[in-house]
Every structure is written in C-alpha cells, then in structure tokens.
Amino acid sequence: MPVTDFKTPEKYRYQNGFNAYHETEAIEGALPVGINNPQRCAYGLYNEKLSGTAFTAPRSENQQTWLYRILPASAHAPFEPREHSTFNTNPESKPWEKIHQIPNQLRWDPFDLDETVDWVHSLHLVAGAGDPTMKTGLGMFIFAAGKDMDRRHAFYSADGDFLIVLQHGVLDIQTELGRMLVRPNEICVIPRGIRYRVTLPEGPVRGYILELYQGHFQLPELGPIGSHCLANSRDFQAPVASFDEDHDGSNEYILLAKFAGHLFAAKQNHTPFDVVAWHGNYYPYKYDLARFATIGSISYDHPDPSIFTVLTARSDHSGTAVADFVIFPPRWLVAEDTFRPPWYHRNTMSEFMGLIHGEYDAKTGGGFQPAGASLHNVMSAHGPDGSTHEKASNADLKPMKVGSGSMAFMFESCLMVGVTEWGLKKCAKVQPHYNAESWEGLKPRFKRPTPAVGVNGSGTANGKLASTKDNPHYT
Numbered sequence: 001m002p003v004t005d006f007k008t009p010e011k012y013r014y015q016n017g018f019n020a021y022h023e024t025e026a027i028e029g030a031l032p033v034g035i036n037n038p039q040r041c042a043y044g045l046y047n048e049k050l051s052g053t054a055f056t057a058p059r060s061e062n063q064q065t066w067l068y069r070i071l072p073a074s075a076h077a078p079f080e081p082r083e084h085s086t087f088n089t090n091p092e093s094k095p096w097e098k099i100h101q102i103p104n105q106l107r108w109d110p111f112d113l114d115e116t117v118d119w120v121h122s123l124h125l126v127a128g129a130g131d132p133t134m135k136t137g138l139g140m141f142i143f144a145a146g147k148d149m150d151r152r153h154a155f156y157s158a159d160g161d162f163l164i165v166l167q168h169g170v171l172d173i174q175t176e177l178g179r180m181l182v183r184p185n186e187i188c189v190i191p192r193g194i195r196y197r198v199t200l201p202e203g204p205v206r207g208y209i210l211e212l213y214q215g216h217f218q219l220p221e222l223g224p225i226g227s228h229c230l231a232n233s234r235d236f237q238a239p240v241a242s243f244d245e246d247h248d249g250s251n252e253y254i255l256l257a258k259f260a261g262h263l264f265a266a267k268q269n270h271t272p273f274d275v276v277a278w279h280g281n282y283y284p285y286k287y288d289l290a291r292f293a294t295i296g297s298i299s300y301d302h303p304d305p306s307i308f309t310v311l312t313a314r315s316d317h318s319g320t321a322v323a324d325f326v327i328f329p330p331r332w333l334v335a336e337d338t339f340r341p342p343w344y345h346r347n348t349m350s351e352f353m354g355l356i357h358g359e360y361d362a363k364t365g366g367g368f369q370p371a372g373a374s375l376h377n378v379m380s381a382h383g384p385d386g387s388t389h390e391k392a393s394n395a396d397l398k399p400m401k402v403g404s405g406s407m408a409f410m411f412e413s414c415l416m417v418g419v420t421e422w423g424l425k426k427c428a429k430v431q432p433h434y435n436a437e438s439w440e441g442l443k444p445r446f447k448r449p450t451p452a453v454g455v456n457g458s459g460t461a462n463g464k465l466a467s468t469k470d471n472p473h474y475t
C-alpha cells in the first residue's frame with residue numbers, strides 16, 4: 001500500500017494526473033479566461049510559453065505550458081561558463097567522447113554521501129549513450145549532496161528531462177511551477193528547461209538520475225492487461241502554482257544552466273520563482289513507487305520484467321525504448337514448477353540497475369547493496385548469482401512474498417551504454433570480483449541420461465516430442 005504515513009505540509013499541494021492538462025493560479029484571476037496571450041495580463045503579469053515539444057508535434061505528443069509571471073525568464077544577463085572542477089556532469093570535455101564502451105558486467109559498491117556539495121555540484125555522470133546536442137540518448141547519474149542550493153540560485157538542464165530516483169533523504173524542490181516534496185520511495189521528473197532549486201530538509205540526499213536527451217516519458221501501453229494497473233495516471237502529482245516576490249532589483253540571483261554537459265551561469269536581479277499561474281501539460285511531477293499495481297504470473301514461468309515498467313521513453317521503433325524505468329516492488333511469487341528468479345540471459349537492451357532499499361530477489365549474495373548499481377550492457381550475460389540459483393532451485397514453491405521492504409529498479413535502454421572515467425575509475429566503487437562472486441563459481445549440474453534412454457538431439461531424451469501427459473502443466 002502507498003506510503004502515506006508522512007503528513008504533507010500545507011505548502012506542498014498537488015494536482016493529480018499523468019500528462020493531464022492542468023491549470024493553477026496562486027492568485028485568483030491570474031489565469032486569463034478563454035485566451036492565452038491577452039494584450040494585458042491580469043495584475044501586470046507577463047505571459048510566456050514553455051514548449052516541451054516542437055510547435056507542430058502531433059496533438060497526442062504535444063507538450064507545452066503557458067506561464068503568467070512577474071518578469072519573463074529572459075530577463076537575465078548573458079551566460080558565462082562556470083567551473084567544471086566541481087560540476088561532474090562532464091569532468092573532462094565532452095562526456096560522449098570520454099566514454100568507455102566495454103562488454104564487462106559491472107557492479108558498484110554503494111556510492112558515498114557527500115555533505116560538502118549542493119544539488120548542482122553533486123551530479124556525477126556514470127554512464128550514457130548519445131549526445132544532448134543531437135537530442136539522442138540518455139545519461140545516468142549518481143547524485144549525493146549535503147548542502148542546500150544557495151537561496152538565490154536556480155538550475156535547469158537544457159539537455160534533457162531528469163528522472164530522479166531518490167535513494168536517501170528528502171528533496172524539497174522549488175520549481176517555477178510550484179513546490180514538490182520528494183520523500184523516500186518517491187521519484188520525480190523535471191522536464192528539460194524547467195528551473196528549480198533543491199534544498200534538503202532532512203540532511204544529506206543520494207540517488208540516481210536518468211537524463212533523457214530525447215522525447216519525454218510516457219506511461220507504457222497496457223495491451224492485454226487492460227485499462228488500469230502498473231502506474232495509474234491519477235497517482236502522478238504535479239505542483240500547484242506558488243511564487244516568490246523579490247523584484248526591487250536589490251538582490252542578485254544566479255541562474256545555472258546545464259547545456260551540452262557544461263555548466264553556465266547568468267546573473268539576474270529578481271527571483272526566478274515568480275510564476276503566479278500556469279496552464280498546460282508540460283510540468284514537473286512526482287510519483288510514489290508504493291502505488292504501483294504490480295502484475296505477475298499466476299500460473300508458471302517467469303515473465304519479462306517489462307510488466308514492471310513505470311515510465312517509458314519510446315524510440316522511433318515501436319516497442320523499443322530509449323529508456324524504460326522499471327521497478328521490482330514487493331510482490332507475491334506463486335508460479336508453480338518454476339525457477340522463480342530471473343533467468344540467465346543476454347539482452348539486446350542495456351540494463352543499468354540500482355537498489356533504493358532492501359534486497360533484490362535476483363541478487364541475494366550480498367554484493368548488490370542499496371545505493372550501489374550494476375550495468376549489464378548489450379548482450380552481456382548475467383542472471384542470478386550462485387547462492388540465489390541454489391536457493392531457488394531447491395525452494396519449496398509455496399506462495400512467497402519477495403521484496404518486502406525492498407525496491408530495486410532498472411534503467412533499460414535500446415542503446416549501448418558507455419561508462420565515464422568517473423564511473424569506471426575515479427569513483428573507486430567498481431567491484432573487481434563481480435563475475436567471480438556471481439557466476440564463475442557456478443558448477444555444472446549436467447548429468448547424461450543413462451545409455452538405455454539414448455540421446456539424438458531432437459529435443460527430448462527419447463527423440464519423441466513430449467506428449468501432453470508428460471507435461472506437468474497438463475494434469
């Protein structure tokens with residue numbers, strides 16, 4: 001059931017619905033009625049349009065929001081390059097040039113908390129594919145921060161949408177469009193371009209980010225599942241409008257931009273958080289992972305993990321995602337005559353995994369820990385570690401709840417993912433013995449049938465196709 005034991009303070013108020021057309025005003029009458037850009041907006045507000053898709057994108061994809069604000073977003077001085085030494089999105093020059101493409105299975109020990117940096121300076125690109133300048137691909141980040149962003153700083157990424165998976169702590173995110181409190185077991189999405197400031201009401205924070213350089217996240221199709229379940233639309237929460245007033249010109253604010261993997265800064269003498277009202281379908285939102293309505297096998301076999309997709313970002317090829325965000329929530333396993341953990345497999349998609357809390361049921365050997373990660377790249381073989389295989393092969397197949405108090409997730413992509421210098425070396429978290437600890441110790445269990453039975457390679461021991469009466473699923 002949803003984690004609702006936190007009381008949501010009054011200053012965080014939400015409107016519900018995924019990709020819904022919302023409208024919200026912090027002062028009654030700030031939204032124009034029946035027109036988007038009147039000659040003069042109410043209360044002397046400026047009107048501004050924020051486009052998340054091309055003007056001409058089909059209606060089913062089009063995302064935009066109309067803002068009514070005290071000063072337009074353009075009212076700032078020119079951007080200047082900022083330091084790179086602390087901004088680790090791009091520690092060298094262009095991240096996509098410094099990336100290591102390697103087939104090794106990789107696993108990282110938990111990433112450290114870092115109390116010395118704020119949100120902007122906490123971002124570490126671990127792996128990625130593509131290029132934000134070409135609007136293709138994705139980046140995967142670890143963040144670990146212990147300081148509030150300066151009270152007069154705001155940040156945005158022009159490179160992509162941030163899907164933020166919080167692993168530790170609480171994020172208070174003041175965005176242009178309103179405030180969100182992101183709590184344990186919640187995720188949030190901040191679309192490209194939206195300005196925000198992160199503070200940490202409960203101390204240090206840590207987690208993972210998928211930055212999507214192309215398109216936007218959608219809910220997956222449900223196909224034969226029908227019209228509801230998995231992540232339901234109404235459980236996605238967008239903030240209502242709220243604004244600050246500081247426009248007498250006496251205070252200096254800094255606007256920080258992530259642009260092509262580099263950090264830039266521009267000065268302005270008024271608060272960036274001055275949107276009094278807005279309407280549209282391009283906005284930040286959050287989601288409580290405990291609300292996911294999980295589907296699974298009630299007969300036999302281990303289904304594909306696509307049944308656990310929370311959000312997907314489609315490529316141009318139908319059914320193939322640039323990024324799927326998949327979770328492994330607490331659930332019942334009841335499949336009969338089945339090896340219940342994931343099968344050993346190789347995938348044309350790449351799989352980056354993280355653990356928010358608890359233990360992942362496919363990796364019970366202890367090496368995959370909360371705040372750690374793993375990467376199984378395109379066609380890199382993987383599957384349960386030896387101890388998990390042993391346990392699952394001999395388990396009494398009663399209905400069994402797995403993952404209680406646990407939440408693992410996967411960023412799955414059709415793209416081959418490269419690892420940055422930081423991810424491979426500088427972070428010093430790569431486990432050197434991942435293969436040895438997981439699979440190299442697996443023992444052959446093969447026993448040839450006795451010669452009387454015979455083997456001729458036709459698929460069954462006696463050369464005949466198994467009849468239905470031999471099949472344990474037909475009784």
Ligand SMILES: O=C(O)Cc1cc(O)ccc1O
Pocket residue numbers: 303304305341342343345351362382383410
């Ligand atoms: O590799 C993994 O642990 C993720 C995963 C889980 C699953 O249930 C099936 C396939 C898969 O890649």
Ligand SMILES: [Fe+2]
Pocket residue numbers: 342345347351376382
């Ligand atoms: Fe996998």
